[in-house]
Amino acid sequence: MFTVEQIKAAHSKVKSGADFPSYIREIKQMGVTHYEAYVSDGHIDYHGADNHTAKVPEKHETLAIADETNIDEFKAELLAHQQGKTDYLTFIKMCAATGIEKWIISINQMTCIYYDKAGKEILVEQIPQ
DSSP: OOOHHHHHHHHTTOOSGGGHHHHHHHHHHHTEEEEEEETTTOOEEEEEGGGOEEEEOOOSSOOOOOSSOOHHHHHHHHHHHHTTSSOHHHHHHHHHHTTOOEEEEETTTTEEEEEOTTOOEEEEEEOOO
């Protein structure tokens, strides 16, 4: 099963959103089935078979998540990030400012679903393969 150290090593190669698909392929090979990334402090829970979980601790100071979701701004900034125009911390701060609390990646379905504070799905994206 995968470890926090393996996950961190794979994630260290991600410099922008453009690197994300190769990161997903790498962690899939490790056995990750899905994970939840939390915007407020950057902690991520990675899950695999047989209830295996690796918890990556918080990565930054706590950010306040906006109460109201600005979907149009979020989509525009997400696209810029995916094109490699912003780094990860800039992306995280943008998520907080636009009301995104977390996202869940499903490796099997190759989807990324973004959620607001109320747990409402804001955007479902297919991850490029």
